[in-house]
Amino acid sequence: MPEPQPDTNNDPPYELIYWHVIPGRGEHIRLCFVEAGVPYSDTAFIEGGMDTLHTYISEQNLGDKVNPPPLAPPILKHGDLVISQTPNILLYLGPRLGLAAGQGNDIYKVNALALTALDGFSNEVHNCHHPIAIDLYYEEQKEECLRRVKDWVKHRLPKYLGYFERVLSGTASGEGPWLYGGVLTWADLVFFQTLDGTSYMFRKAVAAAKQSGKYNRVFQHYEAVKARPRIAEYLATEKRQKYSNYGVYRYYEELDVVADE
Amino acid sequence: MPEPQPDTNNDPPYELIYWHVIPGRGEHIRLCFVEAGVPYSDTAFIEGGMDTLHTYISEQNLGDKVNPPPLAPPILKHGDLVISQTPNILLYLGPRLGLAAGQGNDIYKVNALALTALDGFSNEVHNCHHPIAIDLYYEEQKEECLRRVKDWVKHRLPKYLGYFERVLSGTASGEGPWLYGGVLTWADLVFFQTLDGTSYMFRKAVAAAKQSGKYNRVFQHYEAVKARPRIAEYLATEKRQKYSNYGVYRYYEELDVVADE
Numbered sequence: 001m002p003e004p005q006p007d008t009n010n011d012p013p014y015e016l017i018y019w020h021v022i023p024g025r026g027e028h029i030r031l032c033f034v035e036a037g038v039p040y041s042d043t044a045f046i047e048g049g050m051d052t053l054h055t056y057i058s059e060q061n062l063g064d065k066v067n068p069p070p071l072a073p074p075i076l077k078h079g080d081l082v083i084s085q086t087p088n089i090l091l092y093l094g095p096r097l098g099l100a101a102g103q104g105n106d107i108y109k110v111n112a113l114a115l116t117a118l119d120g121f122s123n124e125v126h127n128c129h130h131p132i133a134i135d136l137y138y139e140e141q142k143e144e145c146l147r148r149v150k151d152w153v154k155h156r157l158p159k160y161l162g163y164f165e166r167v168l169s170g171t172a173s174g175e176g177p178w179l180y181g182g183v184l185t186w187a188d189l190v191f192f193q194t195l196d197g198t199s200y201m202f203r204k205a206v207a208a209a210k211q212s213g214k215y216n217r218v219f220q221h222y223e224a225v226k227a228r229p230r231i232a233e234y235l236a237t238e239k240r241q242k243y244s245n246y247g248v249y250r251y252y253e254e255l256d257v258v259a260d261e
Numbered sequence: 262m263p264e265p266q267p268d269t270n271n272d273p274p275y276e277l278i279y280w281h282v283i284p285g286r287g288e289h290i291r292l293c294f295v296e297a298g299v300p301y302s303d304t305a306f307i308e309g310g311m312d313t314l315h316t317y318i319s320e321q322n323l324g325d326k327v328n329p330p331p332l333a334p335p336i337l338k339h340g341d342l343v344i345s346q347t348p349n350i351l352l353y354l355g356p357r358l359g360l361a362a363g364q365g366n367d368i369y370k371v372n373a374l375a376l377t378a379l380d381g382f383s384n385e386v387h388n389c390h391h392p393i394a395i396d397l398y399y400e401e402q403k404e405e406c407l408r409r410v411k412d413w414v415k416h417r418l419p420k421y422l423g424y425f426e427r428v429l430s431g432t433a434s435g436e437g438p439w440l441y442g443g444v445l446t447w448a449d450l451v452f453f454q455t456l457d458g459t460s461y462m463f464r465k466a467v468a469a470a471k472q473s474g475k476y477n478r479v480f481q482h483y484e485a486v487k488a489r490p491r492i493a494e495y496l497a498t499e500k501r502q503k504y505s506n507y508g509v510y511r512y513y514e515e516l517d518v519v520a521d522e
Contacts, residue, residue, distance in 0.1 A: 059423065061427070062430050062431035063428070063431040063432065064433065067370065068373070068374060071377050084373050084377075085372070085373045085377060085380075087380075091352075105344075112329070112345050113329060115348060116346060119348075119384070123380070127388060132392055132409045133413070136412065144405050147393050148393045167329045169323050170323035179329070180329060
C-alpha cells in the first residue's frame with residue numbers, strides 16, 4: 001500500500017458522489033472532510049448532481065481504463081481515481097486527512113472498528129426497515145418490522161453498545177475519549193454517526209440504555225465527537241441534512257419501542 | 262500504510278481463529294492462504310480451538326495493549342497483531358500473500374470489489390434466513406424467509422450477477438478471466454466463494470441464471486478460480502468443510518425457488 005501523502009495545493013479536488021436529501025452512508029465521508037477541514041464537492045448540493053450519480057451507477061457503465069464501475073453510491077472521485085464502498089473510501093481518506101491513528105498496522109485496527117460500526121451495527125439498523133425486501137416499502141412489511149425491531153432493541157443494541165464500551169475500556173484505546181490509540185480517527189466519526197442515527201430512530205431504547213449507566217464511555221464518546229469545533233459548527237448548518245423516511249435512519253412512532261423484560 | 266513485505270522464514274505464523282463445522286466467513290481467508298500456498302493454523306481443526314475462540318470474543322475480553330477486542334470471528338493473529346472483520350483481514354493479507362493487483366491505488370479497487378461481494382451479496386444471502394432476527398432460528402421465521410427469498414432471487418441475484426458481469430466486461434478488468442488488472446486477487450477468491458455458497462443455497466435460481474446466457478463471464482470466472490491447481494486440490498480435501506444449516510449458506514428445499522415472471 002502506498003504511504004499516503006499529506007494534501008497540498010496541487011492535490012486534485014475531492015468529489016463526493018452521493019444521493020441528495022438523506023444523510024445516509026455518505027454522511028460518514030462528509031464528517032471526515034469536515035473534521036479535517038478539507039474542502040470537497042458534493043453532488044447532493046450541485047445542480048445536476050443526481051445526473052452525475054446516475055451515470056456512475058447506470059447499468060451501461062463499465063467503468064474506465066483503470067476503475068471498475070461502482071455498484072452504488074457513495075462514490076469518491078479524486079483525480080483519476082474513482083472508488084466506492086463506504087469503508088473503502090474511509091480507508092483511503094483516513095490517512096490522507098490525518099484521521100488515522102499512527103503508523104504501521106494501526107490502520108487495520110481502525111478499519112476493523114469502522115467496519116464493526118458500519119457493516120454490523122448500522123446495516124442491522126437499516127435492515128430493521130427492510131426485513132423482507134430492500135425493494136419493498138416499509139408499509140409492505142410493517143408487521144415483520146415490528147417483530148424485528150423488538151428483537152433488535154433487546155438483543156443487538158446492547159450487544160453493540162456493550163462492545164464499544166469494552167473497546168473504550170481497553171488499554172488499546174489509549175488516553176482520552178477515543179476508540180483507538182488516544183487520537184481521533186475515522187472510526188470515531190463512523191461510530192458517532194451510527195449512534196446518532198440510531199438515537200434518532202430508537203429514541204426510547206437509546207435513552208433507556210443511557211439511563212442504565214452501563215455504557216457511560218459510549219455516551220461520553222458521542223458527546224466528545226459532537227463537541228469537536230468543526231463538527232459542532234457543521235451540525236448546525238443546512239449542509240447537515242435531516243434524517244427522513246427515505247434514508248438509513250427513520251423514525252416511526254410505532255417502532256420506537258423499549259426492550260421488554 | 263506500510264508497504265507490506267514478502268513473507269520470509271522469520272515471519273511469525275498466521276493463525277486463523279474461526280468456528281469449526283462451517284465454512285462461513287472464515288472460508289474467504291482460508292482460500293487466500295490456499296491459493297498463495299502459505300501455511301496457517303486454524304482453530305477449526307485444533308483441539309481446544311473453540312476455547313481459544315471463545316476467549317477472544319468473551320464479554321470479559323478488553324483486548325490488549327495494542328489490539329482492541331474483536332466483536333466476532335474470523336480473527337487473525339499474526340505475531341503481536343490481532344485483527345478482525347473479514348474484509349479487513351483480507352486487506353491485510355492480500356498484499357502479503359501476493360493476491361493484490363499491483364501498486365499504488367490498486368488496493369482500493371480490489372477492496373471495493375471484495376466489499377461488494379462480501380458485505381453486499383453475501384450478507385444479503387445470509388439475511389435471507391434471518392429476516393426477523395439473527396438470534397431466532399429459521400423455523401421461527403419460515404414464512405418471512407420465503408417472502409424474502411422470492412424477492413431476493415427475482416431482484417437482487419440478477420443485480421449482483423449483472424454487476425460482476427459488467428466488472429468483468431470493463432477495461433479495468435484487464436486480460437483473462439479476473440476481476441481487476443488482469444491478475445488473480447483476493448477479490449476473485451471472495452466472489453468465487455460467494456457464488457459457490459449461493460449456488461448451493463439457491464441451486465435452481467443460479468442454474469436458471471447460468472442458462473440465460475446473460476452472465477457468461479461470471480460463470481467462466483467461477484470455473485477459472487475453481488480450476489486453480491491449489492484451490493482444486495483443497496476443495497477435494499476434508500479441510501474444505503461442507504455447507505450445513507448452521508452457516509451462512511444453507512439449503513432448504515422449500516426456499517430453492519426460481520424467480521416468477
